[in-house]
Amino acid sequence: MTTDKLSQSAATGNDAAEQSDAERVLVRQSTQAATVSRFGSATALALQDDAHYEDLRDGEQFDREDRQALRRVPGLSTELEDVTEVEYRQLRLENVVLIGVYSAGTVQDAENSLRELAALAETAGAVVLDGLLQRRPHPDPSTYFGKGKAEELRDVVAATGADTVIADTELAPSQRRALEDVVRVKVIDRTAVILDIFSQHAKSREGRAQVELAQLEYLLPRLRGWGESMSRQAGGQVGAGTGMGSRGPGETKIELDRRRIHSRMAKLRRQIKGFAPAREAKRANRNRFEVPSVAIAGYTNAGKSSLLNRITRAGVLVENALFATLDATVRRSSTPDGRLFTLADTVGFVRNLPHQLVEAFRSTLEEVGQSDVIVHVVDASHPDPAGQLATVRDVIGELGARDIPEIVVFNKSDLADDDHRLVLRGLEPNGVFVSARTGEGVDELLAQIAELLPSPEIELDLLVPYDRGEIISRLHVQGRVLSTEYEESGTRVRALVHPGRTAELEAFVVSA
Template identity: 75%
Template sequence: MTETTEPHDDDDVVARVLASAESRASGYSLFTSGSAQALQADSADGGHDGEQLERADRNALRRVPGLSTELEDVTEVEYRQLRLENVILIGVYTQGTINDAENSMRELAALAETAGATVLDGLMQRRAKPDASTYFGKGKVQELASVVQAMGADTVIADTELAPSQRRALEDAVKVKVIDRTAVILDIFSQHAKSREGKAQVELAQLQYLLPRLRGWGDSMSRQAGGQVGGAGAGMGSRGPGETKIELDRRRIHTRMSKLRKQMVEMKPAREAKRANRKRNAVPSVAIVGYTNAGKSSILNRITNAGVLVENALFATLDATVRKSTTDDGRLYTLTDTVGFVRNLPHQLVEAFRSTLEEVADSDIIVHVVDGSHPDPASQLSTVREVIGEVGAREIPELVVFNKSDLISDDDRLLLRGLEPRAVFVSARSGEGIDEILAAVAELLPRPQVQLDLLVPYDRGDLISSLHEHGQVLSTEYAENGTLVKALVMPDIAAQFSAYKITGSITA
């Protein structure tokens, strides 16, 4: 995993973070899919997912395990970026059951493997609250240091967001790099971002996370000493405003963040124009949301043959994908594949990806995909609904879909049915339930309400096409001076046909 949280030596780590977008754009990736034992088996069917060329690109260069993991100096970041990291997971649970804590740790293991690491072991501790200085208790920290040394691990990942002081204290105790859950998620997003907007969103989130975690390294961080300077080697020529390197880094980060926010504002009109065009043409939208790795992209591919990347990895999809589909009675609508959610999703990412989540808030229907084979589907439901509420989409009609039904036992089906009585059971692999999704979406979609009786001149065939595409044509007859059409349309587009309305009955 690429370290993106704080500098550990006198090299300009901040410059590398600020230049991360350029390195990602080059296509040089150290990502490895690994066995991902913490994930479910692949549920994609190649016949519906297309050629999946992007997945081949992601795995074109793999890290090589088996190199020495001995680490005496926690500042050896660059060396460790060139190989697979061996990690140990740690977690403190203050409430809930041991099963809840284990599920959270399994998810952290899946995140670590998706980011390109090998999970060696995990340690959990039950405490009333995490230790304010070292997160773990004193005895548990000593046990962790022994495990790290015995297993040759070079990274420790905490199943929470650590305070900067906790992280530094843990690093000093275990003598290896310590990162937290947020840093892992940011790293995955950094690897998977593809579009210009997605890369800008990820970089902004990384910098927001990095800013309070900058770490100085004594005199080496000083640039100009202010006022009277004492000590050997200081004196004339060294007096100045006293800006240290850490202050300079902060200023550069703030400047870069302002630039990224400006870029995202400049991208907004194009995104809004596309959305406004769909609204102007009265095209209803369906947003596919759900927990990460629940199978949203697989379902989109199964319905539309979109060819969206499908991978047995968390956060494989970051950029919203929009595809067209039609109901059996000819009504057009769009399907949007959105970024997945996860418990304790970093606030920086929710804010940075708000533009992507706007697709959810502006949709007419939400198809909420849940991994039915997950040990705790109820927590997935509540996590996603919490984010849906944050973006102001709580009032939008929701269709719950339990995916991976081919991996669900009959007893589990009964439990899931009790959880969501009106849910649809689907398997993106076998195609089970896809017709039920389409039927339920057709039922929930807003129907044309305004009836029009029109006489459309023969030279305005575009209006007839528009009626078929955006409305429901009830009858068509051909008269001497035009086409007599009876149709139902949405109120938004009724006005554009007003010049051709006729009164009375339609006769040829």
């Protein structure tokens, strides 16, 4: 082949590649636009721009850069160039149809729940094509949707080209199998989507172990055997086609899988238990110095990590996606009058949070149950803030933390107009309107935290020798130093201390 022909062939190939790239971009843009128009802005959370998070207040976002980095996948290559992981994932995105059944409540509540499921599906890496709701007293025990509606769903799936159906509930294993037999595509439920997101975002060893334990607990009752993979245990009469030569090794394939899962779950529980001493040692160290603790709890994507970064510049990963934070992060902060306290960012909650996730992440959620103050963050721009409040308070109740003082924070208040603020004020009259993006209300929040934290209340006049500098340091951490003077025999300090600390300081008290 001549050089001219080779050049012409290469140019033609480059033009075709550019054209195909342009077509992919146009298809992606049209899909996103269709998703936003169908489910509203609350649905397309993963499609929004996160540029406003890249600010000094958020610290260094190394985790964010790592999550979005392009990586080569070995063994995936074409004749012209390698295929990146992002391009491969775009080619392999699942097209899903959402379904839901509601009996109590309004249509709006059911639609909000389905919009949230759409956001979960997009965070997991799927493209939502359609959503269907059915009102009936209770889901069909066989196919969830009912036989006739299941056949209509099959037609919708075929028309849209979907390859997955997601139900807005936790399906029984028999319901999932029966519905799969009708619609002829994969059927999963809300719990499976949440577990998939957790498995993608888990980073620490403890987080990965907790997610795997929850996945195995979900998988255990959903095992099923297939044809020749089953070991036979038949015996009995010859007339029944059984008898000699038909007895298997005594353990079926499904029983073997269950035994292995139970063994793995026991190992994971031991691993998670092994992480507890290190966490308890850190907490004991904070308790020894009587450092008060504040836990940030709330609905997923309510802006908890952004609020932590705004107050402490912690550099915690901030992403406009559901369940971006799975591992608890503890940072130090101080009240306006100089008292130190710790601020803990925790995993977010969601309605119908799978019970196995609450159990698996109980060790992480201990930060909420053992805190002195709970900062309950609510998304002020969410269409159903009352549902968020109720859901989070239910989980806090499960953790035995209902008696801990609570500050309700309406975050993202820059996105709420005056009318919506009136509605939020009706839900929680003492709530604080805060914007982690603009800084609105942060000072008011810190002032409320300072009021609720235990404060030193006994005033002492002390003379501390110069060789006991640790006493002065401890007073700055545990109490509140009012004045300091340096005398010949030592440091004269007037300070407020906690009642429990007066006994160990009696030797240094200056008598009147």
